[in-house]
Amino acid sequence: MALVAVRELRAERRQPDGVVAAVTFIAVLVLLESLVVGPQIARDADVAAALFWLALTFATILATMRSFDRELEDDALEGLVALPGGRDALFGGKVLSLTIVLLLVAVVGGVLSLVLLDLRVALAPHLLVVVLLGVLALPPIVIVDVVLALRLRARAALVPILALPVLVPQLVAATRGTSAALSGDAVGALAWAGLLFAFAVVYTVIGLTIVPAAIE
Amino acid sequence: MTDTIIPRGNALPRIRPWLGIAAAASFVVASVMALFWAPTDAVQGDVYRILYVHVPLAWLAYLAFVVVFLASVGWLWTKRPFFDAVAVASAEIGVLFTGLFLVAGSIWAKPTWGVWWTWEPRLVTTAIMFVMYVGYLLLRGLSTDFSRRATRAAVFGIIAVIDVPIVHLSVLWANSLHQLPTVLRAGGSPALDSSMLLTLMVSLGAYTLIYAYFMTARVSLELARQGRLWTT
Numbered sequence: 001m002a003l004v005a006v007r008e009l010r011a012e013r014r015q016p017d018g019v020v021a022a023v024t025f026i027a028v029l030v031l032l033e034s035l036v037v038g039p040q041i042a043r044d045a046d047v048a049a050a051l052f053w054l055a056l057t058f059a060t061i062l063a064t065m066r067s068f069d070r071e072l073e074d075d076a077l078e079g080l081v082a083l084p085g086g087r088d089a090l091f092g093g094k095v096l097s098l099t100i101v102l103l104l105v106a107v108v109g110g111v112l113s114l115v116l117l118d119l120r121v122a123l124a125p126h127l128l129v130v131v132l133l134g135v136l137a138l139p140p141i142v143i144v145d146v147v148l149a150l151r152l153r154a155r156a157a158l159v160p161i162l163a164l165p166v167l168v169p170q171l172v173a174a175t176r177g178t179s180a181a182l183s184g185d186a187v188g189a190l191a192w193a194g195l196l197f198a199f200a201v202v203y204t205v206i207g208l209t210i211v212p213a214a215i216e
Numbered sequence: 217m218t219d220t221i222i223p224r225g226n227a228l229p230r231i232r233p234w235l236g237i238a239a240a241a242s243f244v245v246a247s248v249m250a251l252f253w254a255p256t257d258a259v260q261g262d263v264y265r266i267l268y269v270h271v272p273l274a275w276l277a278y279l280a281f282v283v284v285f286l287a288s289v290g291w292l293w294t295k296r297p298f299f300d301a302v303a304v305a306s307a308e309i310g311v312l313f314t315g316l317f318l319v320a321g322s323i324w325a326k327p328t329w330g331v332w333w334t335w336e337p338r339l340v341t342t343a344i345m346f347v348m349y350v351g352y353l354l355l356r357g358l359s360t361d362f363s364r365r366a367t368r369a370a371v372f373g374i375i376a377v378i379d380v381p382i383v384h385l386s387v388l389w390a391n392s393l394h395q396l397p398t399v400l401r402a403g404g405s406p407a408l409d410s411s412m413l414l415t416l417m418v419s420l421g422a423y424t425l426i427y428a429y430f431m432t433a434r435v436s437l438e439l440a441r442q443g444r445l446w447t448t
Contacts, residue, residue: 144375165376168341206375
């Protein structure tokens with residue numbers, strides 16, 4: 001698993017188009033947000049949190065699809081499956097590397113949101129916990145859906161259609177938790193963070209259980 | 217592909233006519249009971265009678281997607297094409313009934329809430345469930361190889377069932393306009409008059425028979441299609 005993760009991160013460093021696409025995407029959305037809804041509404045904790053998580057979810061889809069595209073272009077998927085640990089290691093390695101990439105994207109997107117929207121953070125440690133757990137819950141389901149749509153036409157449209165409805169509980173929890181941390185509701189932020197942790201565990205277990213069947 | 221078991225003939229066509237007769241008869245009885253026998257609601261008047269369509273449709277949506285889940289597990293476990301046929305049949309019927317469930321809900325919402333649609337948890341989670349299974353059918357439609365299509369769909373069918381309890385329990389988790397569960401209530405008996413409850417139970421039985429009839433027809437069709445696929 002560590003081998004796959006390290007290989008993935010090296011590939012991302014050599015050819016960082018997945019990270020660049022995800023960061024640019026989230027930056028464009030943060031910029032558009034205040035233009036489209038107006039700076040006053042964009043500064044609202046609920047709105048800012050909702051748009052941040054929606055943007056991060058789409059960024060996850062972009063980065064994950066790019067990661068698998070790279071494997072297909074290099075005909076490397078069969079080789080990865082043949083590694084010790086097989087499909088489980090492939091899934092675990094991808095989850096690990098994408099989580100690290102997404103944390104970077106979330107930090108850039110978060111800082112951009114805080115600076116450009118002039119957001120006040122009432123509970124910074126709580127916000128960090130919510131973002132960390134929210135990011136952990138994203139890759140497992142997105143990876144499974146990208147694997148399901150591998151080599152299919154209309155894949156770019158299919159992956160969001162498959163992934164977003166499944167991620168709704170995670171998106172709601174992450175948005176509410178972020179909003180609570182921004183507005184100073186410590187109990188609310190921690191409650192949502194707990195739920196996010198549960199989602200991260202459930203999604204990872206589901207991924208590890210059914211990914212061997214999904215990768216052919 | 218090599219370990220997939222080739223389908224043989226099935227017994228479904230033999231029971232289908234009997235199911236059809238039972239479904240039609242029970243539907244007539246349920247409709248008569250719902251329209252003429254069940255008493256008028258003290259608060260909502262006759263408008264509430266859509267309950268006898270709305271609740272069975274909700275039940276069938278849940279049932280259909282749980283069957284998709286079970287059939288998906290069956291396919292991944294055994295690779296028997298019968299399970300894939302059951303999964304696709306139940307998903308298609310489930311999408312149909314979820315669509316009708318949303319339409320019936322909208323028709324009921326207009327006179328009682330004053331709007332066709334409102335952003336409340338039960339409605340939104342049901343609409344999400346609908347989109348999720350449309351995605352399931354889309355995933356099937358875009359895959360060409362039989363075995364891969366069945367496996368991809370089965371994996372998604374297992375993930376997607378998560379939404380079924382979310383839809384049912386959403387009214388308990390959030391303050392919403394939608395009424396709380398009427399029949400399946402935690403720690404309590406159904407919140408309905410006995411004649412209303414009986415009518416609802418008959419409606420549930422009738423709609424379940426309709427589902428079973430549709431399933432036998434669609435599964436037979438899918439098995440015949442699979443048979444052609446294996447012999448050509």
